[in-house]
Amino acid sequence: MIDLKVLRENPELVRQSQKVRGGDPAVVDQLIAADEIRRAAVTEFETIRAEQNALSKSVGAAKGDEKTALLENAKELAAQVKAADAKRADAEEKAHQLLLQIQNLIDPAAPIGGEEDFVVLEHVGTPRDFTKEGFEPKDHVDLGKILKAIDTERGAKVAGSRSYYLTGPGALLEFALVQYAIASAVKAGFIPVIPPVLVRPAAMEGTGFLGQAAENVYHLEEDDVYLVGTSEVPLAAFHMDEILDELPIRYAGYSSCFRREAGTYGKDTRGIIRVHQFDKVEMFSFIKPEDAAAEHKRLLEWEKDFLKAMEIPFRVIDVASGDLGASAIRKFDCEAWIPTQNAYREVTSTSNCTEFQARRLNIRYRDENGTKPVATLNGTLVAVPRMIVAILENHQNADGSVNVPVALRPFLGVDTLIPA
C-alpha cells in the first residue's frame, strides 16, 4: 500500500500514476473522501471514549446514591461509545479497502504504455547463425526427447497439461543450475533459504498476490492455505510484523513455484516455457528506501552475470507502466534468445517494490527519527525450466548433443550432453 501522507499532500501524483498503470484514477478521490470520513469518525469516537474513561473512574470512587446516579449516566455513555466505535470501524474498513486498490507510485523513469511499450536497454551476446552453421536448430521439446531429459507426454498423462518430467540429464541439469545459483548467491552475500511453499492467507495477501493475480494462485480449500507462485511470498513474509535492526538483508530462496496459468490457453502450449510447477532461485532484498534504486541495479547485475555464465545471448528490457505488478514501481526483465522461436523470451525479472509490500506486511527498520517501512526488491536468479530451454536450444549441435556452459561443468560432471 502507498503512504497516505503522499496521497493527502499530492493526490495528483497518485492519480497520474494510477492512470499510466491502467488502474482506476477515480479510486484516488474516493479514498481521499473516505479518509476524511475516517478521521472524523476516529476523533468522534476518541472524544466520547475519553469521557467514558473519566466517568468510569469516578464511578469506582463514588459510593451510595451518588454512585447510582453516576451509573445511569455511564450506561448512557456506554451505548454511545459502542455506536461511535462501530462507525469508526466501518469508516476505517472502507478507507482501507480503497487504499488496497491503489497501486504503487510509478517510477518516473519507467516507460509509459502497455505490454508492447517496453524499452530495450541493452543486448548482451550474439545469437548464433544456424544457417551459416549448416543445420536447422531443434526446439527444446525435440532436444529433450533425444537427450531423454524432458518428458512432456508422460507429464501430461500423469499430471495434465503444462506438466513435465525432468529425467536423467534434465534432472541433473536442474541440480547443477540450482547449485551454481546458490553458490554464486552465497558468494555475493545472500543467505540461502528453503522456504515453505504452503502459506497462510496473511502471507499471500501481504505480498499482494490475492488482488488481480488471485486467479493464478492455487488455493487448498480444506486447510485454507495457498501454494506460492514464487518464493518472493514466504521470503517477504519471513519478517512480517518485525522491526529489522540491520539492513540490508538479502535472501536467496530456492523453492518450487505453482501457477494456475489461468487465461493463458493456447499460449506456449508446447514444451516447458509455461508450466504449472517449476523450481526457482529467487533473490530478495530488504533495504533502506533511499538505497532501493541502487539495489535494483545490483539485482539486475546479478541476473546478467548468471545469464552470461550460461553463455546465452539476451537483452534487458525496461518494462512499461501498464505491464507492472501492483507493487512494483519499476521492473527489468532479462529475455534470453530462443532460436526456434526467433525471439527473446523472459527468463528472469527484477522488481523494485519500495515500501509498498513492507507497509502491508508491517516490516520496519529503526533510525534516529523512529521506525519506518523498509523497501523490498526481488529478482529471479534462475527459473529452472526456462533456463533449461535456453541452454538446450542455444548450445545444441547438429547431432542433437548439447554443450554444457563452462560454469555448470563442475556441477554437472560432463562437458556435453549426448543423445541417449
Place this chain on the structure above:
RNA sequence: GGAGGAUUCGCAUAGCGGCCGAGUGCGCACGCUUGGAAAGCGUGUAUAGGGAAACCUAUCGAGGGUUCAAAUCCCUCAUCCUCCGCCA
C-alpha cells in the same frame, strides 16, 4: 486424531474486575563516580492513530461477548510446549 499446560513492554517474570499502559530483574541509552574500566548510584527505555500543541485514544497472542469499567470473567480461533496414537 486425543489429553493437558502456556501466550503480558528486547529477554525473563509480577499482576486482586476500577489505584494497571502495566511492577520487578536483566539488557540497552545517557549522566554521576573513576587515571581508565568494572561495580555502584541516578535518569530514561514499546508501537500505532488523532491533534498546531498541551494532550487524547488504542494495543497485555487474535477476534467476539459480559460490565459503567477487562491483562484480570466467558466464548471462538491461532501459535508454542508436554504426553498418547499414527506416520515419511
